[in-house]
Amino acid sequence: MRAHLALILAALLLAPAGAALAQDEPLRIEITEGTMAPMPIALRIEAEGEAVALAAEITGVIEADLTGTGLFTLAEIRDLPDTRFDRAVDYVGWKATDTEALVTGSVSAEGDKIVVRFRLFDIFAGQPLGDGMQLDAPRAGWRRAAHKIADQIYARITGEAPYFDSRIAFIGESGPATARIKRVGVMDADGADVKWLTAGGELALSPRFSPDGRTVLYTSFASGMPQIMAMDVESVRALPLTSDPRAMSFAPRYSPDGQWIAFSRETAGNTDIWIMQVGNPRFSKPLTQGPSIDTAPSWSPDGRQIVFESDRSGNSQLYIMRADGSDPVRISFGEGGGYGEPAWSPRGDRIAFTRHGRQGSAIGIMRPDGSDERLLTEGPGDAGPSWAPNGRVLIFTRQPDEEGSAQLHSVDITGRNMRPVALNDAASDPAWGPLLP
Amino acid sequence: MRLKLALVAAVLALAACNMPADPPVVSAPVTDPYVTDAGGNAVYLGDVNKPGSRLPGDPAADTAPDAQFAAVGNTVYFAENEATLSDDARQTLTRQAAWLVQNAGATAMVEGHADEPGTREFNLALGARRATSVREYLVAKGVEAGRIQTVSFGKERPASICASEASCLARNRRAVTAVSQSQAGV
Structure with a gap:
């Protein structure tokens, strides 16, 4: 296989x-x-x-x-x-x-x-x-x-682009909530052919496929400190991309051309968004600077802009900046609660997000200018949306409650056809990969 | 608070002893569960009859710094989405700092944690903010910066499993200081 x-x-x-x-x-x-x-x-x-x-x-x-x-x-x-x-x-x-x-x-x-x-x-x-x-x-x-x-x-x-012949990276969950075992897995889009990429001895979070589907980036606690790893899916070999013991690095996302990785880097308690060059991970630079938490970047499909989550206004909201870090503009303004985990559709026309409020969290979509906001799910424990390669379907994590086990669900862009992904393991943090050649 | 209550209870017990109808009391060695820290303040080490609470000079104290430190209070709690230290937290951290100053061979790792609301990655950043708050306070209280490291587990390692009860979630918004003896030459 x-x-x-x-x-x-x-x-x-x-x-x-x-x-x-x-x-x-x-x-x-x-x-x-x-x-x-x-x-x-x-x-x-x-x-x-x-x-x-x-x-x-x-x-x-x-x-x-x-x-x-x-x-x-x-x-x-x-x-x-x-x-x-x-x-x-x-x-x-x-x-x-x-x-x-x-x-x-x-x-x-x-x-x-x-x-x-x-x-x-x-x-x-x-x-x-x-x-x-x-x-x-x-x-x-x-x-x-x-x-x-x-x-x-x-x-x-x-008349839409296809998406069935693709894979999804995710985090398999087992063990009690206070000592959860989390490992990186990949599966076919229909939940078949699960392959585990990490053993579960260390905490692993938020995997993301490279645009060619060959590499999965994830955040690993193997060194004791969150650092970004690049896993070759075929050989199952992982390479650390960051290793500074005084800085946590997490939330890695490939640019659409596969040349850059946007990620969060924390030093002295402050988290900013940085980019590194895939061919030369030692070359990295900050895109945001300031005392706020800036994380969860997601690139526009043309690679020119990045949407991200920041609490610079007090609570978590979504902002779009140019890929060089300039001109940040807030795009989320809903009353009550915050917005996070933005995911820019591969078609470019929508940004999916997790919306938090008193009643829990739900999945929504908006246009990149912040208009036309709509919630697609009711929660109360929905998070982490990821787009199918054709931009018509979203996969996300549904956590029924803290004691229940997390499951992957999918829903289409109209909010219809909500259904669980056929997967025997408890799972979270899904990341849809590209259509396979 | 607990300290005050203990004193009140002791006063009441003494008053009871003076009652004429009291049966004769068998004398027993008195053990003081308080030690004095570097600042001259009393530090409560917990009930000496319970495991984990140690008296000064107890040989076990030297071999189990973590257990001894836990008695000082290894955890501080935070308000929602906040990393600022409450008065309670400052008191606990003052004791932690005193312990660390006294135990110069120990190093500390401060683990920041968040509750369930909020995204996974935001909470990872928030936990780092909390851990750093603790570290900065300890440094301000005289602990060498190089002896304190921080890490965040975000919402990945809750202390309590909560549905949505506020009191339960509050237990997960925390920073835990773990101490260990640093190796010679490091």
Whole structure:
């Protein structure tokens, strides 16, 4: 699993040439719509011999990805039209069912290699939606092949960028609250294939993926003092990026180009935001200076600005400054309680945050100018939002109460489809990584 | 406060002894649970009959500086989102400073902590602010700066597990001083 997952995505012109242009509106889900019935979809993925079980597993992963968005539902079909991957689709027969989108596919396996092919059809319009595709993958990479197909279906129907084939770094929690064991883990976006990167002997906090997904930064107490570590995900080797014993360094975040790391550095009780060069961690400089606590930086996707949490006005609020530290501007002004842990959407259009008040904490979003603030969750123990690579879904920590165990939940940008992430371990501090190549 | 109460109780006990109907008292050695610090003030070391409380000259005192220090009061508490020291905290820290001045071979690590409200990283910074407040006070009271280190655990190591009761959360907003004998030559 650790080995390179060479997933070859080959677009074959499997679609019949000269397919009739339909007059109907193309199949489409607008995610920003208020309420919407999920779209019925049917999957017919065929296989022979030993590949039959694999085809069923792949079908299961694609179905779980799609229905997990709340945008799709599996069509209930009484009289299944005869459907084969290499034959024309019986649109008339399928129209008689409630199916709106049909996926046909085939899975074959030979030795360590599998080949998965699929086509997507718009039943109402009576035409294929995009090209047919073939994915060649090692057998161990079957889940990724399934996520890639689900991504294609999602992207073609919603018009949004895909996100299923990605990973999430998080902190696994165990033991009593007064002596919590915390270790860094990574998992697939659907909660499968958990891999632990640290052993739990030392406290580890707030992991973040590099833009290429190969490195996870986190804050480690291994030296007795919080310091920033860079973990190579494949080799599971960690390298300290900071080591000054008189300064705590924490809250590391990569710039979008992967060249810089913004982080918090504390000396003599005062915490400021600094940046260091990834290629030369010894070169670092402060972006903020002053007696306030400045922490939790998050870069804009163009790398020009940084949003961060500061108590310079008395309690925690959100501020945006240029990436050189100039022109800080406050953007959060809600009455009662503070704002923290800002996360700039990879699309640039929203900033997610944790909002604190008397009733606990909840997850919200606002535009980068501070307008259009909306709470997406009700709390009372929601914190630490992180964006899916397409900027349409957030993952966050839900702490039911101090004695309950923390769980990861996801919600989409409209506030709908709140659901727990399928993960057997108590977990916090999720950080969504990039879409995998 | 506890000191005053103890005195009142002692006065009452003495008054009781003078009552004519009192049964004869078997004499017992008197142990003084107070020691005198460098500033000439009495320092209460706790009930000598309880483990962890030591009298001066007790050989165990030299081998367990941490237990001895705990009797001085190793923890101070803070208001919400604050790192300023209360009068109570200053009294405790004055005793800590006196102990550290007296025990010149000891070094201290001040651990700052925060309660559950607030973000993880903000609380890490807040804990550092609290630990530094304590360190600065100890230094002002005569402890060499080089003997005191600080670290913050933010909200990662609560003393009490709280739902949201204010009194419980208050126990987690704290700075704990831990002492150890420094190694020779360091």
